[in-house]
Amino acid sequence: MAKQYVSATINGEQSEFLCETQQSMLDVLRDVIGLTGAKEGCGSGDCGACSIILDGRLVCSCLMLGVEANGTTITTIEGIAQGDKLHPIQQKFLEHAALQCGFCTPGLIVATKALLDENPNPTETEARYWLAGNLCRCTGYDKVIRAVMDAAAVMRGEAA
Amino acid sequence: MPTVVLSSGSGALHLTGGVTEFEVEATTFRRLVLELEQRFPGLGKQVEEGMAVAIDGEIFQDAYSAQLRPGSEIVLIPKIGGG
Amino acid sequence: MNYIDSSLKVVGTRPLRPDGVDKVTGRALYSADTRAAGMLWGKILRSPHAHARIVKIDTSKAEAMAGVYAVCSAADFPDIPSEEAFVGEGPMNFRDLAQNVMARGKVLYEGHAVAAVAASTPAVADAALAAIEVTYDVLPYVIDVEDAMAADAPVLHDDMFTAGVDPKPTKASNIAKVVKFKKGDVEAGFAAADVIIEDSYTTQPVHQAYIEPHACLATCAADGQVTIHASSQGHFMIRAYTAKLLGMDMSNIRVNPAEIGGGFGGKTLIYIEPVAVKLSQKSGRPVKIQMSREDVFRGTGPTSGASVTVKLGAKKDGTIVAAQTVLKFQAGAFAGSPINPGCMCGFALYDIENIDVLGYDVVSNRPKVAAYRAPGAPIASFAVESLIDDLASKLGMDPLTLRQKNMAKNGTKTHYGPTHQNIGFEQVLAAVQTHPHWKSALPAGQGRGLACGFWFNIGGESTATVHINEDGSVTVATGSPDIGGSRASMGMMVAEVLGVDISMVKATIADTASIGFTHLTGGSRVTFATGMAATQAAEKVVDELKKRAAMIWEIQPDAVEWRDGKAFPAGSNAGGFEPLDLAELALKAARTGGPVNAEVSVNAQGAGAGFGAHICDVSVDKETGHVKIERYTAIQDVGKAIHPSYVEGQIQGGAAQGIGWALSEEYIYSNKGQMDNPGFLDYRCPVASDLPMIEAVLVEVPNPRHPFGVRGVGEVPIVPPMAAVANAIKGATGLRMPDLPMTPPKIRAAFDAAG
Numbered sequence: 001m002a003k004q005y006v007s008a009t010i011n012g013e014q015s016e017f018l019c020e021t022q023q024s025m026l027d028v029l030r031d032v033i034g035l036t037g038a039k040e041g042c043g044s045g046d047c048g049a050c051s052i053i054l055d056g057r058l059v060c061s062c063l064m065l066g067v068e069a070n071g072t073t074i075t076t077i078e079g080i081a082q083g084d085k086l087h088p089i090q091q092k093f094l095e096h097a098a099l100q101c102g103f104c105t106p107g108l109i110v111a112t113k114a115l116l117d118e119n120p121n122p123t124e125t126e127a128r129y130w131l132a133g134n135l136c137r138c139t140g141y142d143k144v145i146r147a148v149m150d151a152a153a154v155m156r157g158e159a160a
Numbered sequence: 161m162p163t164v165v166l167s168s169g170s171g172a173l174h175l176t177g178g179v180t181e182f183e184v185e186a187t188t189f190r191r192l193v194l195e196l197e198q199r200f201p202g203l204g205k206q207v208e209e210g211m212a213v214a215i216d217g218e219i220f221q222d223a224y225s226a227q228l229r230p231g232s233e234i235v236l237i238p239k240i241g242g243g
Numbered sequence: 244m245n246y247i248d249s250s251l252k253v254v255g256t257r258p259l260r261p262d263g264v265d266k267v268t269g270r271a272l273y274s275a276d277t278r279a280a281g282m283l284w285g286k287i288l289r290s291p292h293a294h295a296r297i298v299k300i301d302t303s304k305a306e307a308m309a310g311v312y313a314v315c316s317a318a319d320f321p322d323i324p325s326e327e328a329f330v331g332e333g334p335m336n337f338r339d340l341a342q343n344v345m346a347r348g349k350v351l352y353e354g355h356a357v358a359a360v361a362a363s364t365p366a367v368a369d370a371a372l373a374a375i376e377v378t379y380d381v382l383p384y385v386i387d388v389e390d391a392m393a394a395d396a397p398v399l400h401d402d403m404f405t406a407g408v409d410p411k412p413t414k415a416s417n418i419a420k421v422v423k424f425k426k427g428d429v430e431a432g433f434a435a436a437d438v439i440i441e442d443s444y445t446t447q448p449v450h451q452a453y454i455e456p457h458a459c460l461a462t463c464a465a466d467g468q469v470t471i472h473a474s475s476q477g478h479f480m481i482r483a484y485t486a487k488l489l490g491m492d493m494s495n496i497r498v499n500p501a502e503i504g505g506g507f508g509g510k511t512l513i514y515i516e517p518v519a520v521k522l523s524q525k526s527g528r529p530v531k532i533q534m535s536r537e538d539v540f541r542g543t544g545p546t547s548g549a550s551v552t553v554k555l556g557a558k559k560d561g562t563i564v565a566a567q568t569v570l571k572f573q574a575g576a577f578a579g580s581p582i583n584p585g586c587m588c589g590f591a592l593y594d595i596e597n598i599d600v601l602g603y604d605v606v607s608n609r610p611k612v613a614a615y616r617a618p619g620a621p622i623a624s625f626a627v628e629s630l631i632d633d634l635a636s637k638l639g640m641d642p643l644t645l646r647q648k649n650m651a652k653n654g655t656k657t658h659y660g661p662t663h664q665n666i667g668f669e670q671v672l673a674a675v676q677t678h679p680h681w682k683s684a685l686p687a688g689q690g691r692g693l694a695c696g697f698w699f700n701i702g703g704e705s706t707a708t709v710h711i712n713e714d715g716s717v718t719v720a721t722g723s724p725d726i727g728g729s730r731a732s733m734g735m736m737v738a739e740v741l742g743v744d745i746s747m748v749k750a751t752i753a754d755t756a757s758i759g760f761t762h763l764t765g766g767s768r769v770t771f772a773t774g775m776a777a778t779q780a781a782e783k784v785v786d787e788l789k790k791r792a793a794m795i796w797e798i799q800p801d802a803v804e805w806r807d808g809k810a811f812p813a814g815s816n817a818g819g820f821e822p823l824d825l826a827e828l829a830l831k832a833a834r835t836g837g838p839v840n841a842e843v844s845v846n847a848q849g850a851g852a853g854f855g856a857h858i859c860d861v862s863v864d865k866e867t868g869h870v871k872i873e874r875y876t877a878i879q880d881v882g883k884a885i886h887p888s889y890v891e892g893q894i895q896g897g898a899a900q901g902i903g904w905a906l907s908e909e910y911i912y913s914n915k916g917q918m919d920n921p922g923f924l925d926y927r928c929p930v931a932s933d934l935p936m937i938e939a940v941l942v943e944v945p946n947p948r949h950p951f952g953v954r955g956v957g958e959v960p961i962v963p964p965m966a967a968v969a970n971a972i973k974g975a976t977g978l979r980m981p982d983l984p985m986t987p988p989k990i991r992a993a994f995d996a997a998g
Contacts, residue, residue, distance in 0.1 A: 036272070128931040132931050141934055145931065
């Protein structure tokens with residue numbers, strides 16, 4: 001079957017690509033565009049390692065078809081930092097040692113970004129429920145949640 | 161001469177005819193392996209391939225040069241791995 | 244040199260990890276993140292049957308398909324003879340490993356690999372798998388451990404005669420091995436006891452559930468040289484096993500260590516690398532294989548499920564005088580469960596005069612188990628620590644006091660032989676006693692549980708090199724894959740020895756062709772053993788730098804002193820020279836003898852054993868049976884924390900995995916012997932909303948056999964949680980839950996049974 005032409009804004013840049021109709025957005029990002037920051041941990045929307053922000057909504061890119069990206073605006077982990085300057089969420093993940101193996105980290109950071117875009121002042125419980133779709137097997141989430149709460153405070157201008 | 165104890169869980173008692181404690185001339189783990197193989201054919205090989213030696217509570221794995229001293233507690237135990 | 248009593252500037256601080264930016268920006272390359280020109284996609288066909296004879300594999304239709312470049316099955320691999328080797332968690336037979344990678348003659352579990360293809364796209368590869376025709380002669384199967392031990396059970400291996408029994412059996416069975424440990428006279432011990440208590444427990448197999456599925460990219464060049472890009476807990480392990488299974492020389496295989504997305508013991512074995520290499524050899528193209536999550540669940544190792552009984556006898560004053568346990572461990576389809584450490588760990592925490600332990604290693608039609616954090620210990624300790632809690636109730640004693648009365652100390656002789664030395668269990672229990680969590684009043688309706696854990700920790704072979712770069716900055720390379728921040732701790736130990744700021748030192752992982760052999764990242768050995776090699780390499784570099792300074796100053800090397808990253812003349816007699824720092828010495832390196840670097844290989848011995856104690860508060864919803872973890876504190880003797888944040892992280896992560904093991908994780912089988920829940924929706928790992936903060940308390944009793952006092956820390960924390968949670972549930976409800984996982988339906992049923 002012929003490949004489909006898709007045009008989307010990815011990390012602020014206009015992108016054009018061809019993809020198979022059955023190809024997931026995750027496979028498109030990784031295998032067609034070459035953005036391998038989003039990971040496949042399950043392929044069924046259960047682990048959140050492939051999280052992206054699509055038109056302001058947090059989605060698992062493994063549950064979305066590449067062709068569905070047409071006309072949308074997408075942020076992936078590669079688009080979170082501003083050039084060399086880390087986003088406060090990234091900085092706080094580092095400072096709090098909120099990653100061990102780091103495989104779930106891109107998804108967690110993207111999901112945190114989506115959380116704080118929507119709710120700049122979450123409670124710990126709200127943060128835990130928002131991130132319940134992002135599995136981390138290394139950290140027990142303790143340092144992740146601390147990083148998220150600290151990043152939120154920094155972004156609100158309340159902490160260093 | 162150091163006394164060597166074969167841990168009850170070593171799975172090697174069939175090779176020693178049930179003997180669990182023996183005196184050896186050896187002063188290193190390497191000599192011990194050779195001596196055991198000579199006295200109880202198959203035991204030296206088993207110790208070498210699947211067992212560790214604990215000397216005064218410290219577990220040595222694959223260490224020929226580990227010193228065996230008279231009076232030391234020397235125990236042959238199953239080798240330890242990990243996750 | 245030993246730095247335990249030195250004042251330290253870098254070790255013990257919390258710098259940012261050197262690989263951190265790559266990992267928070269998505270740039271870090273894990274096993275599935277690389278591509279090669281002309282790359283094919285490899286896929287593996289897996290058995291739908293739990294147990295079947297393979298009558299015929301017809302690959303002709305798949306081979307004829309457009310876009311299919313190679314097909315292979317067991318016939319393409321050497322038939323490996325039986326050969327015992329010590330791998331991962333214990334003995335493993337290379338024949339079994341080979342047959343686990345690709346079934347030969349029989350499939351032994353649902354998900355067992357039977358054939359593989361390499362094709363131009365994943366979709367073509369899937370179509371090719373569907374076109375492979377396998378004729379099976381389906382056999383009766385057995386899943387559970389007790390069933391597998393029954394006299395009339397279907398036998399998996401005709402040549403399995405139980406080892407460790409006398410006389411040697413003449414009939415094949417599923418019991419691979421019987422293990423016995425004895426200390427004292429357990430019958431006399433029970434006869435002298437005032438109180439005797441006994442119970443039976445079951446645990447389910449749980450998967451390591453690293454979020455990164457296994458993946459690799461193999462390239463075989465026309466001259467036979469193979470390059471493998473893969474993540475694992477040891478790239479030297481991948482090289483060795485792949486060479487073994489393919490009958491190749493190790494020197495013809497180079498393995499590049501990709502970043503590893505979690506392992507927990509599960510990546511101490513190989514599953515796909517020899518297949519990818521074989522497909523690359525046959526196709527002449529690079530081949531990438533990446534497992535799906537379903538493949539990971541069905542085809543790779545969980546840890547053992549088990550059936551355990553424990554019996555304890557105690558005096559009225561709480562002295563435990565006799566202890567007995569029988570452990571039946573599932574090994575999966577091939578022999579080799581962690582039964583030995585299971586038998587050794589449960590009672591290793593206590594000073595008990597009379598002990599009797601009996602263990603069984605049992606095969607059944609499940610995936611072969613792989614190591615999982617402190618292999619075997621969590622199962623034994625779930626049972627023992629649950630029963631000790633009940634013993635405390637029966638004696639009317641506080642569970643901490645009972646443990647303190649019986650705890651192992653330096654000089655306690657274990658039931659497996661050696662005498663404990665340099666252990667910190669006493670200090671750990673003292674830390675429990677004074678911790679605000681333990682001292683706090685329990686909120687109404689909640690229960691509090693305490694449980695403890697032990698792990699040996701190991702040392703072993705490691706190599707590290709330290710290079711002074713031309714500008715005076717420092718590189719440390721090791722052969723240990725960094726699974727949880729070890730680059731940071733390696734850099735810190737080197738910076739401490741050199742007396743420089745951590746920002747000057749960068750740590751990397753070298754491939755199999757670029758550094759000396761290094762054993763797996765596992766057994767909680769890297770900071771201990773590889774750290775020892777890195778420390779010694781840095782010391783050799785310091786010695787060399789002193790020589791270079793001496794040459795520049797024309798004095799004797801022993802008249803040079805190294806401190807704060809600089810060479811100083813030692814005392815006024817040595818001369819009034821200005822100190823030389825790394826940059827100045829590096830600048831003159833060519834004139835003073837060439838590049839300054841050192842490589843050190845060690846076989847580290849003296850890994851100090853680790854002890855931990857966890858305190859858990861729960862509430863239990865009587866209507867739904869749901870258990871909520873309200874508060875959790877994990878206290879552990881870590882020897883010396885090089886980077887405390889990553890030490891805490893090990894403890895918090897291990898505790899969380901243990902909580903999953905306790906409450907929600909299990910393999911569920913259909914009545915056809917097929918796994919019903921091979922995905923993260925139905926195989927339920929703890930998520931962020933399931934857990935509270937986990938307070939990690941670091942007790943530091945230095946290990947005298949490590950230059951900085953390090954003990955392994957990664958395994959101990961998964962040992963106590965199951966019993967800590969179970970004991971807390973008992974406290975909250977009065978219900979003793981002996982069967983894991985303690986799911987809402989089980990708790991509801993227990994409430995109903997209790998009336």
